[in-house]
Amino acid sequence: MLSLEILNLSHNELSGSIPNTFNQMLSLTSVDISYNQLEGPLPSNKDFRELQQRHLQIIKACVATSLGAFGSVYRAKLQSGQVVAVKKLQALENDDGVASLKTLTSEVQALTDVRHRNIVRLLGFCLHPRHAFLVYEFMERGSLEKMPGNDEAATQFGWIERVNVIKGIVNALAYLHHDCSPPIIHRDISSKNILLDSEHEAILSNFGIARLLEARLIQLDLICRHHFFGSHPGDFITFLSTSTSSSSTAHHSLLKDVLDQRLSQPMNEVAEDVVFMMKLALACLLSSPQSRPTIQQASQQLSDQKQPLPEGIHTITFGQLSDLM
Structure with missing residues (x-):
């Protein structure tokens, strides 16, 4: 029996809540739902938990490049070999959580549909009570x-x-x-x-x-x-x-x-x-x-x-x- 392992729903202008049917898709190894308007908690099945853990390991392994009022920016290398910039915001569950959430919301809202050669490209983001972060293309020469x-x-x-x-x-x-x-x-x-x-x-x-x-x-x-x-x-x-x-x-x-x-x-x-x-x-x-x-x-x-x-x-x-x- 065939099973779905790779699912790419990016750039489809989807909106609403992330479907809870993802919990039943136990064979998934790769999921891409970026560049949509989906919201809500990520599914709690094994594959999504491992996906979150891989993202967190990326952050732990990368090198800090700058510090800001609401978090830090890191240089990270993905498993594909692509180098990206990761802005890790303050945890949403602490006293700075409201400000961090506003920062993330403003940035995602502003950059989701923006396409210009002189504006940074947002590659994705993750909203989690402990680890909220945004992922951008990496600029070699820095600030x-x-x-x-x-x-x-x-x-x-x-x-x-x-x-x-x-x-x-x-x-x-x-x-x-x-x-x-x-x-x-x-x-x-x-x-x-x-x-x-x-x-x-x-x-x-x-x-x-x-x-x-x-x-x-x-x-x-x-x-x-x-x-x-x-x-x-x-x-x-x-x-x-x-x-x-x-x-x-x-x-x-x-x-x-x-x-x-x-x-x-x-x-x-x-x-x-x-x-x-x-x-x-x-x-x-x-x-x-x-x-x-x-x-x-x-x-x-x-x-x-x-x-x-x-x-x-x-x-x-x-x-x-x-x-x-």
Whole structure:
């Protein structure tokens, strides 16, 4: 008599409770019910218990890569040989359980139907009173937050790569805000939540506090300043905000003097991109929200052809950037 050993129901848009008939399927050795809207406890038969145990063994065997407010992220190797990132949340049964559940729910809700080259791909998740975790594709170069502090890595992270990081994240945000229905607002754009793959392609991650609603441009100015200047600029936001005043120090400061000095100056088309992105970052600091560009406008402008620089980047002041907005 034939028996079912492998069951793949993924990507079928199924909804409702996980069928209790799984308890009767004693011959199953492989089950995939990912990318559906099923909910409820996993079946309690032997095969599902062993499946849970294998997942828990994966977590125990992997290496922690970062720590967060609601859990830790690990690098794990599956039995298939695939390397993944596993975010293990705080146990739902302790005092942080409510926050962990909200984090998991927000992230799954935001990422289930999202498909964009610059947004992390959610491969699956498990909700269990003791071990709630999410599984993502693994990014070889880790978080962008670590890049500025590493001189060797920073020098390999050239102007072209830095420009492409800005473009990639802006395009990802434009997709979330304007191509998703309802719009998805990330709410935590920072370098620690931007990952880099092996080709320095930027990948937006950590949707734990994301919300489904409308919003305007988010923190493009922070991303530009962090990666063009080589470190988190801190009080430099105040410096930039005063650049529109002709009597301020910032107004007469040269752009080249505040760029990352570990790299040679950007040239030609890359220099044009850097200048335009800094103009766009200044536009994000305008006091009137209505005067700031939307992320869709920023994405479109970044894809347009830039005007050639008349004298090169070495002569441009922040005052000139403000005048060109």
